Amino acid sequence: MSSVRLLRRKITSHAFVGFCALAVAAALAPLGFILFFLLSRGLSSLDFAFFTQMPKPVGEAGGGMANAMVGTLILIGMASVLGVPVGVLSGIYLSEYRRAPLSSAVRFCADVLNGVPSIVIGIFAYSLAVLPFKRFSAFAGSLALGVMMIPIILRTTEELLALVPATLREGSMALGATRAGTVFRVILPAALPGILTGCLVALARIAGETAPLLFTSLNNRYWSTRLDQPMASLTVQVYTYAQSPYEDWHRQAWAGATVLIFSVLVFSILSRWATRRLERMHLP
Amino acid sequence: MGLFRARTRTDESRFFRLGVGSVAFLTIAVVVGIALVMVQESRLSIQKFGWSFWRTTRWDPVAGEFGALPFLWGTLFSSFLALLLATPIALGIAVFLSELAPFRWRRPLVFLTELLAAIPSVVYGMWGIFVLVPFVRALQLHTPAWLAATPFFKGPPLGIGLLAASLVLAVMVIPFSASVAREILKSVPFTQREAAYALGATRWEAIRMALYYGRTGIMGAIMLGLGRALGETIAVTMVIGNNPQISLSLYAPQYTMASVIANEFTEAADNLYLNALVEIGLVLLIVTVLINALSRLLIWRMSRVRTATPQPAASPVAAGA
Numbered sequence: 041m042s043s044v045r046l047l048r049r050k051i052t053s054h055a056f057v058g059f060c061a062l063a064v065a066a067a068l069a070p071l072g073f074i075l076f077f078l079l080s081r082g083l084s085s086l087d088f089a090f091f092t093q094m095p096k097p098v099g100e101a102g103g104g105m106a107n108a109m110v111g112t113l114i115l116i117g118m119a120s121v122l123g124v125p126v127g128v129l130s131g132i133y134l135s136e137y138r139r140a141p142l143s144s145a146v147r148f149c150a151d152v153l154n155g156v157p158s159i160v161i162g163i164f165a166y167s168l169a170v171l172p173f174k175r176f177s178a179f180a181g182s183l184a185l186g187v188m189m190i191p192i193i194l195r196t197t198e199e200l201l202a203l204v205p206a207t208l209r210e211g212s213m214a215l216g217a218t219r220a221g222t223v224f225r226v227i228l229p230a231a232l233p234g235i236l237t238g239c240l241v242a243l244a245r246i247a248g249e250t251a252p253l254l255f256t257s258l259n260n261r262y263w264s265t266r267l268d269q270p271m272a273s274l275t276v277q278v279y280t281y282a283q284s285p286y287e288d289w290h291r292q293a294w295a296g297a298t299v300l301i302f303s304v305l306v307f308s309i310l311s312r313w314a315t316r317r318l319e320r321m322h323l324p
Numbered sequence: 325m326g327l328f329r330a331r332t333r334t335d336e337s338r339f340f341r342l343g344v345g346s347v348a349f350l351t352i353a354v355v356v357g358i359a360l361v362m363v364q365e366s367r368l369s370i371q372k373f374g375w376s377f378w379r380t381t382r383w384d385p386v387a388g389e390f391g392a393l394p395f396l397w398g399t400l401f402s403s404f405l406a407l408l409l410a411t412p413i414a415l416g417i418a419v420f421l422s423e424l425a426p427f428r429w430r431r432p433l434v435f436l437t438e439l440l441a442a443i444p445s446v447v448y449g450m451w452g453i454f455v456l457v458p459f460v461r462a463l464q465l466h467t468p469a470w471l472a473a474t475p476f477f478k479g480p481p482l483g484i485g486l487l488a489a490s491l492v493l494a495v496m497v498i499p500f501s502a503s504v505a506r507e508i509l510k511s512v513p514f515t516q517r518e519a520a521y522a523l524g525a526t527r528w529e530a531i532r533m534a535l536y537y538g539r540t541g542i543m544g545a546i547m548l549g550l551g552r553a554l555g556e557t558i559a560v561t562m563v564i565g566n567n568p569q570i571s572l573s574l575y576a577p578q579y580t581m582a583s584v585i586a587n588e589f590t591e592a593a594d595n596l597y598l599n600a601l602v603e604i605g606l607v608l609l610i611v612t613v614l615i616n617a618l619s620r621l622l623i624w625r626m627s628r629v630r631t632a633t634p635q636p637a638a639s640p641v642a643a644g645a
Contacts, residue, residue: 053526060424063416064433067502070495071440074451126350133348137341146348149355155616156358157555159582160609163602166589167361187354194351220340248444251557251582255589275446279558282450290454297447308442 074301082298085291095261095277101288105296107263108277111178114265115257115273116247118182123189123246124239130190131197131238132223150191161187162252170256178264178271181257185246192242193235200234200318201227233318237311244307248300250275274300358609366603368596377603383568383584385592390600392607394568398578399608402486402560403553405574406493411546414498418505418545419531434506441499449562452492457483457563460491464575479575482565487574489564493553501549508541508626509534541626547619555612557582581608 089104096103130150134143161184169180204227212222228235258270259280265271274296281293369377373390380391421434461483471477479485512534520530535542565577566587581604592598 049526053528056528060416060420063413064420067498129344130348133344146351149352159557159585160605163605164358219337250446279446304442
């Protein structure tokens with residue numbers, strides 16, 4: 041083999057390694073940009089008023105997103121009331137009856153549901169909970185978010201229940217416990233951090249959703265905790281403010297985005313922590 | 325605790341299975357429900373326009389004329405351009421993180437790239453408006469004249485438009501494709517690479533073997549990204565310019581299927597208008613579900629190939645997370 045050819049092969053190889061490193065840099069650059077903007081513009085706009093005050097009328101500076109923050113908390117809380125029990129119980133079914141025909145159908149549907157664009161889920165919630173009552177409502181918004189939680193919680197619950205050692209189940213059964221007793225008193229407590237992980241991952245995902253809320257919970261400039269009325273949410277508020285022509289609203293949009301990112305990060309980090317705990321509990 | 329004290333164990337077991345099973349059935353009901361609702365709510369438009377809905381370009385709700393071709397065009401154009409930008413970068417990341425990076429860097433780098441997936445799309449949209457759009461505008465002002473004369477780069481320097489949307493989409497899609505491609509590369513038997521190195525291959529040549537071995541799964545990873553890009557709403561709506569026109573120009577403001585639903589759904593005053601928007605959603609649903617199914621199929625076929633070769637058991641958490 042000629043040395044020229046070898047040199048060319050080596051150069052190609054090094055160029056490839058360089059390209060891969062550049063690719064990582066190219067993907068991390070936007071992340072850096074976003075975090076930089078959040079820190080430089082968002083953090084400086086986060087003041088006491090932002091958390092405690094209501095939005096001011098157009099043209100007046102100041103004000104905050106207190107109602108939107110409470111709104112988001114109510115929306116994701118209500119969504120969890122639907123998403124967590126359905127997701128966890130379905131996950132239990134999938135892990136208890138792995139090979140049942142219903143299980144493969146549910147698994148397939150969960151995968152389909154996970155891929156459905158969130159705007160389509162918004163239309164679904166609109167037809168179910170807005171059209172019949174002729175009124176946008178917080179209830180419709182949390183229905184959309186709750187539906188989005190189900191596939192995420194279901195799959196993580198199933199995966200993480202599988203981590204619980206078979207010996208635990210066998211021990212419980214050998215002592216005379218029934219299947220339901222084994223699941224609810226032995227397996228579920230042992231897998232609790234895992235289930236928590238699933239819920240946190242799902243919360244992290246829905247807390248940042250805007251599209252399914254646009255025509256379900258809509259928005260509200262006033263303080264409202266009523267579930268049958270339109271409700272403000274942080275994401276929709278940021279969306280509206282970012283597209284407005286007002287400088288002060290842009291500032292508040294950055295502040296809102298900072299709060300959003302921060303809460304999503306907290307959910308993600310907590311979920312990682314829970315997973316690690318589960319691994320340490322059950323893996324040698 | 326009545327549930328645990330049923331009369332016989334068989335009774336109780338059946339009861340448990342029925343109870344938990346009926347909750348599990350809800351997921352199926354929701355998916356079927358979504359499909360039924362979308363068809364039901366779009367039937368006016370389907371009956372009235374038929375196929376011409378997807379062949380005509382006039383979108384004039386006031387006159388009652390609905391042609392959805394510009395939205396279909398905008399969605400496909402922006403998604404494919406995004407994929408074109410994202411695929412090499414996602415593959416580069418996957419290779420770097422699974423083959424090249426020093427072990428100490430891998431965990432933090434994986435964490436950072438996955439963080440990209442956690443950023444809410446409205447924040448991506450803001451980044452698009454305040455950072456990317458001015459950047460694209462500057463790029464446009466510095467486009468050489470001979471290039472600006474071609475149909476791909478003509479138009480006034482607005483900044484908002486297809487290119488800005490595709491750039492945001494590319495960034496949003498990268499973490500998904502990269503993490504699946506990384507799993508695929510991990511599943512390529514190590515003996516493949518060892519054999520290549522033993523024959524004197526360079527790094528690139530050995531990795532090319534691994535990429536070729538995992539081609540099915542990598543196609544799946546790219547498809548997964550496509551599914552995400554097609555359905556993304558908010559970030560795209562904020563930067564694409566929302567103008568229903570069919571243009572080849574990367575700088576032209578265009579419109580996507582998801583964006584038109586997001587923008588006009590609450591304004592849709594009459595039933596036909598609403599039905600037309602839901603029909604767009606229905607087609608979006610069908611396309612994304614098909615793309616996702618194809619992606620799953622490809623990744624699943626790859627994992628079946630993997631089980632045929634002996635592998636050390638991986639932790640299910642690592643595989644799932």
